[in-house]
Amino acid sequence: MSQSELHRDFHDLGKLSAADAGKVVWVRARIANVRAKGNSCFLVLRQGPFETVQACYFKDKSAPERSKAMLKFMGGLTCESVVDVQGTLQAAQVKSCSVTDVELSIQRVYVVSSAEAILPFQLEDAGRPEVEVEASQSTDRPFPRIGQELRLDNRWLDLRVPANNCIMRIQSGVCQLFRESLYAEGFVEIHTPKLIGGESEGGAGVFKTDYFGRPACLAQSPQLYKQMAVSADLGRVFEIGPVFRAENSNTRRHLCEFTGLDLEMTLDEHYNEVLAIAHRMFKHIFEGLETRFAKELAIIREQYASDPVAFTDGPCIVHWPEAIRMLREEGGMPEVGELEDLTGAQELRLGELVKKRHGADFFILDKYPSAVRPFYTMPCPSDAAYSNSYDMFLRGQEICSGAQRIHDPDLLTRTIAAKGLPMEPLESYVNAFRHGVPPHGGAGIGLERVVFLYLGLDNVRKASMFPRDPNRCEP
Amino acid sequence: MSQSELHRDFHDLGKLSAADAGKVVWVRARIANVRAKGNSCFLVLRQGPFETVQACYFKDKSAPERSKAMLKFMGGLTCESVVDVQGTLQAAQVKSCSVTDVELSIQRVYVVSSAEAILPFQLEDAGRPEVEVEASQSTDRPFPRIGQELRLDNRWLDLRVPANNCIMRIQSGVCQLFRESLYAEGFVEIHTPKLIGGESEGGAGVFKTDYFGRPACLAQSPQLYKQMAVSADLGRVFEIGPVFRAENSNTRRHLCEFTGLDLEMTLDEHYNEVLAIAHRMFKHIFEGLETRFAKELAIIREQYASDPVAFTDGPCIVHWPEAIRMLREEGGMPEVGELEDLTGAQELRLGELVKKRHGADFFILDKYPSAVRPFYTMPCPSDAAYSNSYDMFLRGQEICSGAQRIHDPDLLTRTIAAKGLPMEPLESYVNAFRHGVPPHGGAGIGLERVVFLYLGLDNVRKASMFPRDPNRCEP
Structure with missing residues (x-):
């Protein structure tokens, strides 16, 4: 309980140095390790993912009783407990800690929060x-x-494991860099509703709830709402928020709740404008991570090895027919269909081929077949079998999906009919376009996908703070 | 459909000026008004909430047929349609538009997106x-x-109404300023799950859903999870995300889904550290809005009059007993209870009294009675009838609630029992504190509340893009 201020003036471990030897300081830290042996006790103290320091106590012959009690007390300290330690800095050589040139000679130790002696794991x-x-x-x-x-x-x-802790910091960094890039391009942040009236916003995979006696469901994407924000003359909008998918997929790259990084913008002339902005945005993220989060990346890569992502200066765009040709001719996959969606294996192979040809781990696959894209996707004007839509890939896996959207209500009505979808649940969506809306397009990005693929992790769950999958909804 | 790039090189209306008279330019804009009369037609073109320009067309006697067709076409244009207009800039005096010294003499008009002739309202x-x-x-x-x-x-x-459009831009600005302030203090952004396993995270007012055959509910706050993030050694964390309340409250200040601005941080010595950071954060928001969003505020205040918020340089803190005394003695409310929660009317009155005494529209009411706060609130060490908790008020209404949290599992267990709450659903919450957690505290802020009270609006719905209340879950 906050009582009075004790003015212990806690020091960051990272700022302790041999230059201050002789000084008495207070630190608050976790106990990472305790070694008690006879007349001495050594602690490793840890602060966050970056810093550790050695602290030691030796039997004091001039005060044997107090000293004995102290050694007993310290020997009983448990790992992961939070302690306040007062000690004198003294020059030392400690290889196993991040603070290597100084250690703490302990005078006092208080337990602030005690961890159970038996932890689920070390x-x-x-x-x-x-x-x-x-x-x-x-x-x-x-x-x-x-x-x-x-x-x-x-x-x-x-998450106290340094690499895992830093993955969360990288996740935070991706959001920060995403927003920085878009603010610089004149985007406005929006917050769209996650509770949507009606049985479903279309398709399966929807979580349902009772909304004061009426059916409602959880948004599978902010798609409709970010388009309405464009119709509302916000021009360029982005949102970072949860996305819900009640899909029974137990894979290494699917989550039932993830964080969507969404953007939508008016187009002046061509949806290439979206590709250009999305490419600049990802470049800003990749460059920003390597420069501004180098410390975090170094710690992550000690446990989970990975190289930085290779990317081109301008967008690296591969058009669909070219991708199919590459997979068939160079990829040894003659069975790849001209207008069918790619399998995960085909995507990975395509990633290898693009890497070989363009030296990039990050590229855009453009002009998807209309048949494999949602009804609101603008058809390609020269061949309606294709569409003005794209995915972005990182190390051969999808991190972003986007398109020009149909802004004409009549074309939208015809496309819905051509896809064989029922009109009724989409009526209000179509109506929203009857009051005039500028041509627009956008992108939807999965935050956890970006983080796990950027870091070359084996499972998207490592990039989610509290992952949700069909078997897990806690803690 | 994006076809080829036409290189129309659209101009922002805000950049048109009499200095460019004689130039031929393209603009894309909405039609805000059409006045056709005989041999002429005047359009008002609008871009976003800030800019309008006049465009005119006069009968061309040298091409009477084309000219007649053009006038007929223009007379049929509908308000809110999006058009591409090519015209020659000519010096003019136009009082009714934001561009006052120049107008467009129209050569060509193309309809990009046509709005229905009859709109729901003008x-x-x-x-x-x-x-x-x-x-x-x-x-x-x-x-x-x-x-x-x-x-x-x-x-x-x-939302195309300029003031309403700018309210959304202010909402975006509040988030941007919130994060700026916290980044500067070393905070990390987190994303906590909105789907929580189990019947309820405690209390009524929860939306429920089926999670692959098991019960789950929507998070009423990120409380537990932001505390676990502190336990996970992220130190200082914030989140901006949706919060769900299935409360059947039809008031001007309640929503069933709103955007929470949450923060949580370790405390070195005293929870005053949270108050200091939250105060600096709000100051940064208030100052940032008035300086960096002055244009938006001016437009909003034309329709919805309000004064800037008055605030003190350091935190303006009123302790609970003092507030009760003020309400009874100066406020003429002798009936106010010593340890009961304040009513809305009492809060408004307190706001007036604090304004009179301290000149501030923004203050902190500190040391709430324990009885009116949640079980996880740290009791006040000198008197357990009170707690280490506070609310922040803007113009006499609550925008933020916060406290030091109980980090000791045994004290937490005793408090749960003392409040008469069932232990079982809270078991895992308490267990999360058994692996050592530093003392911590935080704050939860309602984004829409901040926006609607800052702007002195009459209803929180005006500050939500697509508000959700017991009677509305669409569009």
């Missing part, structure tokens, strides 16, 4: 690269494998 | 100050009253 075990864990299995002392479910059941603990 | 009518509308009722030509439901049914049209 952070040290949870923080080892998987290759090390696997390599150890054939030795005398195999490292324990810390499974995903155990980690997720205790996610607050799992 | 923007001009929807954009009049209410006092003008009311004053006109006793005259020969009363202005139509455009009701809230009709506006909300056609929200994309209602």
Whole structure:
């Protein structure tokens, strides 16, 4: 309980240095490790994902009783407890901590918050690269494998693992960079409703709820609403918000709730304007991560190895027919259909081929067949079998989907009929275009997808703070 | 459909000036008004909430047929249609438009998107100050009253009204300034799940859904999750995201879905640290709005009159017992209870008294009685009848609620029991504190509340893009 201010004037571990040797300081930190042996006790203190320091206490012969009690107390400290430590800085050489040139000679220790002695897993075990864990299995002392479910059941603990903690900081950075880029292009932030009246906004995979006696469902995307924001003369809009998909997909890249980074904008002449803005935006994210989040990336890459993403200066655009030709001729996949959607394997292969040809891990596949895109996608003017739509790929997997949208209510009505969809639930959507709306297009991006593919992780769940899948809705 | 790029090189209306008289330009804009009379036609063209320009066409005696057809075509143009207009800039004096020193002499007009001839309401009518509308009722030509439901049914049209459009831009600005302030203080952005397993996270007012055969509900706040983020050593976190309240409240200040601005942070010594950060954050928002969004505010205040918010440089804190004394003695409300929550009327009165005494529209009411706060609120160490919690008020209404949280699992267990709450649904929440968690506190802010109170609007729905209340879940 906040009582009075004690003026302990806590120090950041990262700022401790041998230059201050002799000074008495207070630090608040977690206990990462305790080694008590006879007449001494060594603690490793940790602050966040970046900093650790060694703190030590030796038996004081001039005060044997107090000293004995202190050693007993310290030996009983548990890992992950939060403590306030007062100590004198003294020059030292400590290889195993981030603070290498100084340690704390302990005078006082107070427990601020005590962790249970038996934790679900040790952070040290949870923080080892998987290759090390696997390599150890054939030795005398195999490292324990810390499974995903155990980690997720205790996610607050799992996220203290430095690499995992930094993944969350990278997630934050992606949002920050996304917005920076779009603010610079004149975008306005919007917040669209997640509760939508009616049985469904179209299609399966919808979570339903009772809304004061009437049916409602959770938004599968802000699509309709961001288009209405354009109709409302906001010009260029973006939203960062949750997206809900009640799809029973248990894969490494699907979530039932994820964070959508959405944008929508008027077009002057061509939907290439969206591609240009989206490309600049991703470039800003990739460059910003490597420069402004280098410390976080270094820590993540110690546990999960990955190279920075290779990308081109201008948009690297591959048109659909060219992609099909590449897959058939160079990719050894003659079975690829001309107007069918690509499988995950085909997408990965295409990613390899584009990497070989253009040196890029990041590219745009443009002009998708109309048959595999939603009804609101603008057909290609020269061939209605194709559409003014695209996906963006990172390391061979989709991170973004976008298109020019149909803004003409009559064309929209005809497209809905041609797709064999019922008109009635889409009536109000179409009506929203009857009061005049400028040509527009946009993009929808999955935040967790961007993070997990950028970092070359094996599972999207690692990029979600509290992932939701068909088997998990807690903690 | 994007075909080829036409290179029309559209001009922003705001950049047209008499200095360019004689130049031929293209503009894309909405038609705000059409006046056709015999041999001439005048259009008012509008871009977004800020800019209008006059465009005119006169019968050309040298091409009478073409000219006649042109006048007929232009006379049939509908308000709110989007058009591409090519014309010659010519010096003029136009009082009724934002561009006052130049007009467009029209050469060509293309309809990009046609609006229906009969709109649900005219923007001009929807954009009049209410006092003008009311004053006109006793005259020969009363202005139509455009009701809230009709506006909300056609929200994309209602938001084209310049003041309403700018309210959305202010909403965007509040989020931007909120984040700017917190980034500067070392906060990390998080995204917590909105789908929560189980029947309820506690209390009534929860939207429920079926989650693959199991019960789940929509988050009423990110409370638990932002606390777990602190436990996960993210230190200082914020989130901007939707919050769901299935409360059957039909008031001017409640919504069933709103945007929460949440923050949570470790405390070194005292929860005053949260108050200081929240105060600086609001100051940054208020100052940023007046300086960086002055154009938007000016347009809003033309329709909805309001003064800037008066605020103090440091936090203006009123402690609970002092507030009760003020209400009883100066406020003429002897009936106010010592440990009961304030009514809306009492809060408004308190706002007046604080304004009189401190000159501030913005203040913090600190040390709420424990009885009226949630179970996770830290009791006040000197008197458990009070708590380490506060609300922030703007113009006499609550915009923010916050507290130090209980981080000790045993104290938390005792508080839950003392409040008479069932332990079972809160078990996992309490368990999350058993692995060590630093002392922490935070704040929860309603975005739409901040916007509607800052602007002195009469209804929170005006500050929500697509408001949700017990009677409305569409569009």
